[in-house]
Amino acid sequence: MAVDNDGIAVVTLQRPPVNSLNLDLLQAMNNTFDDVAKNKSKGMILTSASPTVFSAGLDIMEMYKPDPKRVETFWVTLQDMWLKLFGASFPTAAAINGHAPAGGCLIATSCEYRVMLSGKFTIGLNETALGIVAPTWFQDSLRHTIPTRQAEIALTTGKMFTVDEALKVGLIDETAADKAEAIEKCKKFIKRFDKIPSLARGMTKQIFRQEVLKKLLTNRQADTKQFLDLVNQPKVQQSLELYLAMLKQKSQK
Numbered sequence: 001m002a003v004d005n006d007g008i009a010v011v012t013l014q015r016p017p018v019n020s021l022n023l024d025l026l027q028a029m030n031n032t033f034d035d036v037a038k039n040k041s042k043g044m045i046l047t048s049a050s051p052t053v054f055s056a057g058l059d060i061m062e063m064y065k066p067d068p069k070r071v072e073t074f075w076v077t078l079q080d081m082w083l084k085l086f087g088a089s090f091p092t093a094a095a096i097n098g099h100a101p102a103g104g105c106l107i108a109t110s111c112e113y114r115v116m117l118s119g120k121f122t123i124g125l126n127e128t129a130l131g132i133v134a135p136t137w138f139q140d141s142l143r144h145t146i147p148t149r150q151a152e153i154a155l156t157t158g159k160m161f162t163v164d165e166a167l168k169v170g171l172i173d174e175t176a177a178d179k180a181e182a183i184e185k186c187k188k189f190i191k192r193f194d195k196i197p198s199l200a201r202g203m204t205k206q207i208f209r210q211e212v213l214k215k216l217l218t219n220r221q222a223d224t225k226q227f228l229d230l231v232n233q234p235k236v237q238q239s240l241e242l243y244l245a246m247l248k249q250k251s252q253k
């Protein structure tokens with residue numbers, strides 16, 4: 001994490017090759033979000049150390065033939081990450097410098113502002129296309145960002161948006177030519193709040209987001225149970241196995 005002299009924290013995801021979200025990365029993100037809150041940073045920008053991938057979403061290896069204890073901790077830690085990020089009182093923005101499928105899109109849509117690099121990148125919640133179901137709070141994060149009708153069609157079809165499509169539907173707010181420009185544009189968004197009292201801003205954001213947050217907070221156990229039931233279904237394991245094989249085959253070409 002770097003905090004520059006604007007007082008804005010730039011947090012760079014750095015888990016090669018594709019920033020897939022495993023337990024360790026999620027725990028590191030949670031600690032960092034706590035630090036940003038404690039340090040009273042003006043805001044936080046999330047970006048990636050990879051030149052082509054913002055985040056490939058959840059690490060499928062955490063869900064494929066999982067250890068029962070670890071996979072439960074993994075899910076609870078993912079819930080924590082989302083609650084901290086979606087519910088952060090400080091301003092948040094994502095400089096999306098590459099692909100952002102599934103959990104990558106979740107991180108981006110949990111922020112208040114998104115700038116994505118122009119290019120052949122895609123962003124979206126593709127879960128249905130993989131034969132898995134995007135949990136309520138993944139769906140809510142998308143619905144919070146783009147119109148309900150487009151969100152429903154995108155979720156049920158597992159749509160991955162091109163950068164132009166994402167801009168048109170409002171999934172991203174701006175495009176940038178490179179990472180530096182994306183970070184600058186995110187900073188400009190965060191600096192809009194320089195003259196707004198931070199307590200009033202933070203409380204207003206939390207009131208605006210509280211319905212969605214409350215849904216998970218009051219249903220955490222049920223959400224965890226639903227995930228564990230799903231992840232242990234032979235059909236889901238089969239889909240994950242096929243998908244992993246497809247990814248491996250593609251990366252060896």
Ligand SMILES: CCCCCC/C=C\CC(=O)SCCNC(=O)CCNC(=O)[C@H](O)C(C)(C)COP(=O)(O)OP(=O)(O)OC[C@H]1O[C@@H](n2cnc3c(N)ncnc32)[C@H](O)[C@@H]1OP(=O)(O)O
Nearest residue numbers: 020056057058059060099101102103132230231247248251
């Ligand atoms: C199960 C119950 C319900 C759960 C609900 C869960 C909700 C959300 C689920 C998710 O987030 S699932 C993850 C979905 N993610 C994806 O579909 C993205 C998959 N990855 C890609 O499309 C591409 O990797 C990329 C991100 C576009 C990048 O492409 P690139 O060509 O740069 O890299 P690759 O060659 O494809 O990959 C390199 C290396 O990484 C491995 N890998 C890629 N993504 C993942 C991943 N999500 N988890 C684990 N591993 C991943 C890939 O297999 C390659 O490995 P090696 O062959 O090099 O060993």
